[in-house]
Amino acid sequence: MSLPGAPAVAPGVPSSAAPAAPGGPRRVLAVTKGHGTRNDFVLLVDPAGEVALTPGAVRALADRRGGVGGDGVIRVVGSGHLPEGAAALADDPAATLFMDYRNADGSVAEMCGNGVRVTAALLERHGLWDAALGDLALGTRAGVKRVRRVAPPAAAGPSGDPWYAVDMGAWRLPGGDAAARAGGDAEVLVAGLPVARPALSVDLGNPHTVLALAGEDELVAADLREAPQVVPVPPAGTNTELVVPLGELEDPVLGTVGRVRMRVHERGVGETPSCGTGACAAALAVRTWAGAGAPSTWLVDVPGGTVLVTARPDGHVELAGPAVLVAEADVDLGVLEAADR
Template sequence: MTSTVPAAPAPAVATVPRATLPVSKGHGTQNDFVLLDDRSGALDLSAPLVRALADRRAGVGGDGVIRVVASERLPEGADVLAQEPAARWFMDYRNADGSVAEMCGNGVRVFAAFLERLGLWDGTGELALGTRAGVRRVRRVPVPAGVDDDAWYAVDMGRWTLPGGAQALADGFDAEVTVRGLPVTRPALGVDVGNPHTVLALADESELAAADLTTAPDVVPVPPHGTNVELVVPLGEERLDDGPVGRVRMRVHERGVGETRSCGTGACAAALAVRSWAGSGAPDVWLVDVPGGTVRVTALPDGHVELAGPAVLVADATVDVTALVRS
């Protein structure tokens, strides 16, 4: 007679809770962002988490990460509320390398579209937003004729300046830039649009195509907090029903990111630099062609600059943060 010994029970498998994070993905003229709804400010948005989310192979992928947070939850937001109580929501923007940035022109439009998606703005009237560059005001505007976009948003980007002042305006430059792929160092003009930019003009589109922006251009002198660099080719002017409109083509290397398909503040800086070089009588309205599309820049009479263009939300997802940070 044989006896059967009961098999030992299998050892319990330890289960570790896996942290998840809901995200959305959006872009403005293909300048793309990972979007986070963190109204209460509970998320520890560390530099490693930003880098992981923005990673194009192991993460979601983007030129930056934008968090929606109630302005009252951040010290910077509290400063904004002191000057504009209507700015309830703060755009907490991080570059893809995890560094904190002042703001982003394309990102502001995508941020506004995200607030619509979340039901935090009804898309009518003017939306006041907090950023580290101050209050930004957004409104929906008609999509220009012949442009295949579903929705356009216009943003008052605030006051712009030439850090080099009257002397830079008279000289036409206040820096020198060396770009890999271009044979000589070029003069360039610094423009501040709430964040720093350095703009250099090229002779034609073949030079623009030859520039290698896989490495950062060398800027002398470099601004204290670094700089974005725009390469522009002026394309002349055309006359529309509303008056003369200038046009430029642009590529950009963004600090903390690298070359991007578009840069909203960079488009403003490029248009304002070309307008400054053109002198009196230059148009106030400029169309800026970037690899990801076209935006419109308007120099306003009060010394502010307006940026208008599309914003597209393309996906909602849930990220396994446990897997993300191990990648």
């Protein structure tokens, strides 16, 4: 993973490694920068569980001016090195690798749909998964996610990037049938919009609150530089999705496909160009509001591109979209640790 001319390093460096002597070799951590519809991440491969990611180290890595820059940090670690990974292994013995995901503010998150796809691309690059041999089983704090390579749908437009589909698992409405019938179970006040709007809570292993807007002019006017005010206040916080339904279209392979446009404020991050679980939540909320006969497949347009969401008959939801690895770098651990103090 090293850049030409840089010191050769293993994918991970133990946090307990002794500091370099003055004038001695640099201590470096090899990382990769990648994104899924411009939801970007700093990724590192640490099969032996040697890298300790403190909240400060995560913030330093994710810092867009003093670090590598990203909406989050993903450490791929051997599942046996984390209690959550051991639980994933017990659930699925094929899940030998675990996606240890952190938000840019250093907080631990359950998982990230865009991040799962980018992690799959990283594992392909490292030879740790061969898509031709079958699905990837990846442990996360929201359960084991299975990933496969897919062709981009024609309705999404041309794409030169590889696409991956992720079984995101079961989804649910925390408010149950009553929330579905009422159309919502929360109210959200967004800066730039005049009044609070009704919204629907959707759980995909992490929390989401989805509100529909009257049109794209409101979507543009919304100010997501600050977190929307959600009532009742979710105990673990929430990601907030603003959506505008765009009707339906016909795809030669997928049949009738719904389409929505979305912006998102991610807890612990702020507004991001995309959110995978947020796209799923947006599609599922609009499908719920549409009622019987609504399509099961939805294209979700986000500022960073387009993803495909499918509500499956088994109660799971699948997310498909591109994943791009854009750079590899060696991070100076001395600088990182100084920023962490």
